Amino acid sequence: MGESSSRQHHHHRYSHHGGRKKSEQPLDGYAARRSQLTVSQYFEAVELSRSHRQSSKNNDRTKSSHHHTKSRQDGASSERDAKASIRITDECFRRCAIIMMISFIAIASMNFIMLPSYMATNSPGENPQNAKSRWTQRKISSVKANVLPVDTGKLFGTKNYNTMRSSTNVRNELNEQMIQQSPRAINLKRKKLLYGTKHVPEMANWPPLSALIGNDGNIRDDVDVSGLLDFAVIGFGKTGTTSILRHLSEMTDSLSQEHCDLVVNNSGQLLKDLYEDHARRVKQATRNGEELEDRLRGLKCPQDISSDKSIFNYAKYFPSTKLIIGIRHPVLWFESLYNFRVTNVPWKEMLPTSELTRGCISGSQGVCAWRANFHDFLSRLGKTPMSSTSETQLLQLGLQPVKSRVGPVFLYEVSQLSESGGDGGVRSAQFRTDLKQFLGLRKEIPPFPIVDTSGRFDFLPVVKHQVDRNKIDICQPKHDIIRKVLMEKAKLASTWIRMYFLQSDEVFVSSREHFELILESWMHDPCSMK
Numbered sequence: 001m002g003e004s005s006s007r008q009h010h011h012h013r014y015s016h017h018g019g020r021k022k023s024e025q026p027l028d029g030y031a032a033r034r035s036q037l038t039v040s041q042y043f044e045a046v047e048l049s050r051s052h053r054q055s056s057k058n059n060d061r062t063k064s065s066h067h068h069t070k071s072r073q074d075g076a077s078s079e080r081d082a083k084a085s086i087r088i089t090d091e092c093f094r095r096c097a098i099i100m101m102i103s104f105i106a107i108a109s110m111n112f113i114m115l116p117s118y119m120a121t122n123s124p125g126e127n128p129q130n131a132k133s134r135w136t137q138r139k140i141s142s143v144k145a146n147v148l149p150v151d152t153g154k155l156f157g158t159k160n161y162n163t164m165r166s167s168t169n170v171r172n173e174l175n176e177q178m179i180q181q182s183p184r185a186i187n188l189k190r191k192k193l194l195y196g197t198k199h200v201p202e203m204a205n206w207p208p209l210s211a212l213i214g215n216d217g218n219i220r221d222d223v224d225v226s227g228l229l230d231f232a233v234i235g236f237g238k239t240g241t242t243s244i245l246r247h248l249s250e251m252t253d254s255l256s257q258e259h260c261d262l263v264v265n266n267s268g269q270l271l272k273d274l275y276e277d278h279a280r281r282v283k284q285a286t287r288n289g290e291e292l293e294d295r296l297r298g299l300k301c302p303q304d305i306s307s308d309k310s311i312f313n314y315a316k317y318f319p320s321t322k323l324i325i326g327i328r329h330p331v332l333w334f335e336s337l338y339n340f341r342v343t344n345v346p347w348k349e350m351l352p353t354s355e356l357t358r359g360c361i362s363g364s365q366g367v368c369a370w371r372a373n374f375h376d377f378l379s380r381l382g383k384t385p386m387s388s389t390s391e392t393q394l395l396q397l398g399l400q401p402v403k404s405r406v407g408p409v410f411l412y413e414v415s416q417l418s419e420s421g422g423d424g425g426v427r428s429a430q431f432r433t434d435l436k437q438f439l440g441l442r443k444e445i446p447p448f449p450i451v452d453t454s455g456r457f458d459f460l461p462v463v464k465h466q467v468d469r470n471k472i473d474i475c476q477p478k479h480d481i482i483r484k485v486l487m488e489k490a491k492l493a494s495t496w497i498r499m500y501f502l503q504s505d506e507v508f509v510s511s512r513e514h515f516e517l518i519l520e521s522w523m524h525d526p527c528s529m530k
Contacts, residue, residue: 190216228271230322234300236328244324253296264309315403315406318407322409322438323381323409325412329522332526334369335473349470350367373397375394381402384401410439416428416431
């Protein structure tokens with residue numbers, strides 16, 4: 001009975017609670033003690049819990065409002081940063097777009113300018129049979145009469161037969177050759193040469209450059225361009241080659257700077273340089289309302305004479321070009337070249353002369369006793385028989401001469417350029433006259449000026465002091481080793497040049513007796529004569 005009443009009382013309390021709203025349920029802490037509270041205490045606890053939740057909600061709303069305010073401020077700041085970033089990005093994009101547009105316009109302009117040269121290989125051109133080419137109508141010397149054709153048709157003629165072909169036929173053959181090759185290998189070097197940054201325009205009476213350049217970028221084997229280069233100053237360095245070229249450039253159409261393209265077997269680039277130089281002169285004469293004078297063309301490269309490739313390229317492409325070569329006593333030549341490097345490359349330390357007795361090793365800057373074998377390099381021109389043991393014993397490097405002919409040689413010793421001789425300048429005047437006759441110049445060659453040998457950095461006292469300290473006097477005892485080696489080469493060169501080289505009909509010197517006396521002085525150490 002008691003148990004039943006207890007269940008009813010418990011059920012009454014549970015059902016009374018179950019009839020209330022869910023939102024009026026007490027907190028967990030009160031719910032844990034709910035079974036121990038009276039009805040009045042229970043409802044007091046519910047009201048207390050409700051007020052507590054309400055205050056918590058108010059606090060949360062206050063914190064939330066502060067949080068949202070701060071968030072809005074942070075959002076506004078972030079928005080400003082984003083807009084600034086967008087503006088910067090837009091500015092960078094606009095600049096990049098402008099740069100790309102300029103690059104596109106430059107490339108398009110370059111292609112437009114180069115279009116005539118490209119079209120030259122695919123459009124009919126002037127038949128050289130009907131053109132009176134300036135450089136083939138000139139008066140030809142007896143030396144090159146059997147080499148240079150009397151008509152430009154020979155320019156496009158195969159060297160194995162004398163049939164005439166027009167430039168159109170040459171272009172068609174070039175196109176056929178290009179079709180036969182794979183797309184990857186077609187004219188890569190040739191295009192780079194013909195369509196470079198400096199455009200070579202079509203010129204009257206000159207065949208298109210594109211008709212003379214092969215797919216390898218060099219001069220084609222079946223064309224004759226020997227008439228484009230009349231003379232070349234090919235060596236040796238520190239023998240007055242610069243003075244010779246400067247002097248001759250006033251009365252010839254010589255290339256202004258050193259052009260050593262044949263050293264690296266790049267005959268196509270040399271031909272392009274000749275075309276560009278002629279185009280510049282034609283443009284200048286046209287601007288001045290003058291007629292371009294028919295003058296000789298020449299170049300200077302002191303490395304040609306000692307290059308493995310240059311002499312063979314002269315024999316292949318320019319067999320009638322007249323060669324001007326200067327020599328000097330090997331001992332004095334070495335001292336001059338060594339001090340030249342010290343003066344003009346002061347930031348590099350030169351090796352001691354005792355380490356330069358053989359080939360040009362690393363750090364020598366091209367200064368070594370090997371380069372003083374003047375007679376060995378001259379023997380490669382093929383002007384001597386090279387059939388006797390007595391001759392070959394004088395040669396040390398074992399160089400092979402060219403098998404085909406190269407042009408005539410004018411050999412001089414650097415002292416012949418000086419006007420301060422004891423003869424009152426008579427021999428120097430004779431030297432200029434002989435050089436004029438050798439080249440076929442119409443004007444007299446004036447006296448050679450005194451060349452300024454000061455270094456590029458002599459205006460800096462600190463550098464000049466360093467240069468003067470590092471220059472050598474080859475007559476000092478510490479240079480006895482290199483001087484001994486150079487004297488051996490001087491004796492061999494003097495003997496071979498006098499006994500063999502000067503005997504050739506294609507080797508010319510001025511005042512031969514005086515020239516041989518100069519060579520005889522090479523048999524003695526110049527330091528012993530001071």
